[in-house]
Amino acid sequence: MSRVYNFSAGPAVLPEEVLQEVAAEMMDYQGCGMSVMEISHRSKIFDKIIEEAEQDLRDLMEIPDNYKVLFLQGGGSQQFAMIPMNLMKNKVADYIVTGQWAKKAYQEAQKYGKANKIASSEDKTFSYIPDCSDLPISEDADYVYICENNTIYGTKFKELPNTKGKTLVSDVSSCFLSEPVDVSKYGIIYGGVQKNIGPAGMVIAIVREDLITEDVLEGTPTMLTYKTHADAGSLYNTPNVFCIYVCGKVFKWLKKNGGLSAMKERNEAKAKILYDYLDQSRLFHGTVEKKDRSLMNVPFVTGDKEMDAKFVAEATAAGFMNLKGHRSVGGMRASIYNAMPIEGVKALVEFMKKFEEENL
Numbered sequence: 201m202s203r204v205y206n207f208s209a210g211p212a213v214l215p216e217e218v219l220q221e222v223a224a225e226m227m228d229y230q231g232c233g234m235s236v237m238e239i240s241h242r243s244k245i246f247d248k249i250i251e252e253a254e255q256d257l258r259d260l261m262e263i264p265d266n267y268k269v270l271f272l273q274g275g276g277s278q279q280f281a282m283i284p285m286n287l288m289k290n291k292v293a294d295y296i297v298t299g300q301w302a303k304k305a306y307q308e309a310q311k312y313g314k315a316n317k318i319a320s321s322e323d324k325t326f327s328y329i330p331d332c333s334d335l336p337i338s339e340d341a342d343y344v345y346i347c348e349n350n351t352i353y354g355t356k357f358k359e360l361p362n363t364k365g366k367t368l369v370s371d372v373s374s375c376f377l378s379e380p381v382d383v384s385k386y387g388i389i390y391g392g393v394q395k396n397i398g399p400a401g402m403v404i405a406i407v408r409e410d411l412i413t414e415d416v417l418e419g420t421p422t423m424l425t426y427k428t429h430a431d432a433g434s435l436y437n438t439p440n441v442f443c444i445y446v447c448g449k450v451f452k453w454l455k456k457n458g459g460l461s462a463m464k465e466r467n468e469a470k471a472k473i474l475y476d477y478l479d480q481s482r483l484f485h486g487t488v489e490k491k492d493r494s495l496m497n498v499p500f501v502t503g504d505k506e507m508d509a510k511f512v513a514e515a516t517a518a519g520f521m522n523l524k525g526h527r528s529v530g531g532m533r534a535s536i537y538n539a540m541p542i543e544g545v546k547a548l549v550e551f552m553k554k555f556e557e558e559n560l
């Protein structure tokens with residue numbers, strides 16, 4: 201077996217221990233003679249899997265009792281519609297547009313009501329987080345929306361916006377479980393799991409109970425109503441059984457490794473190695489404002505497209521995979537999620553140093 205260092209933005213690296221456990225249980229899950237993919241979502245075996253997964257997530261994030269944890273399909277993108285459909289009672293919402301994903305959510309919301317772009321960093325290719333301490337929040341806004349970690353551009357909100365009392369909705373797809381959060385500051389905190397948690401095809405939405413009602417926009421499908429899934433404990437229809445199982449294992453791995461405070465320390469140490477190198481390199485440099493740098497997604501460039509391409513090709517050949525930047529930005533991007541070991545980041549920096557020496 202030979203594993204590479206996978207710097208993909210998503211689907212992304214998973215903890216090796218988790219993959220090994222899954223492999224060991226593939227033919228016969230805990231003596232039931234079947235794999236988890238083959239068992240009923242209404243079985244006792246699966247009940248235990250989903251209940252433990254929810255409890256472990258509640259423990260990790262210290263989720264208050266007045267929040268529901270929903271395991272939903274449709275990925276992160278489905279929430280772009282589901283949020284306005286369920287929350288836009290006044291048909292008004294304010295969006296802070298700090299990247300492609302926030303922009304997509306903003307555009308989708310326009311189908312359902314008046315979505316206002318109250319701040320944006322598009323003027324400088326989303327390379328910073330705007331000052332959100334005193335924004336023109338709409339008087340009748342049903343919620344204020346952010347994308348907390350911008351996967352493509354590599355920026356992160358270090359401070360939540362001042363929503364002036366309005367409900368905050370946050371997409372945390374690419375920083376989910378990377379550090380402790382205060383769930384009580386959010387109305388909805390959600391993320392697709394394929395960035396920092398598990399396999400693709402599922403989103404976890406943590407929704408404050410008072411936001412879960414039957415009073416949704418006219419025409420909202422049953423499947424896109426939070427209440428449907430909240431009432432059924434995420435088992436209204438067949439959920440992504442296998443994904444819930446793997447996520448559950450990742451939650452246990454996180455607990456075993458010290459929880460979210462320990463993850464934060466680890467992630468800060470990993471990111472520092474890469475950013476410190478970028479800050480003194482004569483060949484590579486980071487592309488975003490230092491104060492807004494993400495711990496998870498680190499974009500960088502040489503300033504020369506051909507040199508970037510040469511670097512990506514040589515890195516790939518050396519076992520550093522998926523370093524090519526997003527098609528909208530170019531250059532490189534190293535995603536260094538929870539499951540990327542510090543050795544992977546150190547090895548990447550050593551490789552970059554060598555490349556720098558050879559190419560200057």
Ligand SMILES: *Cc1c(COP(=O)(O)O)cnc(C)c1O
Nearest residue numbers: 275276277301351371373374392
């Ligand atoms: C990847 C990503 C999404 C989209 O997730 P899908 O599951 O592919 O729909 C949404 N938001 C952010 C921040 C992402 O990184």
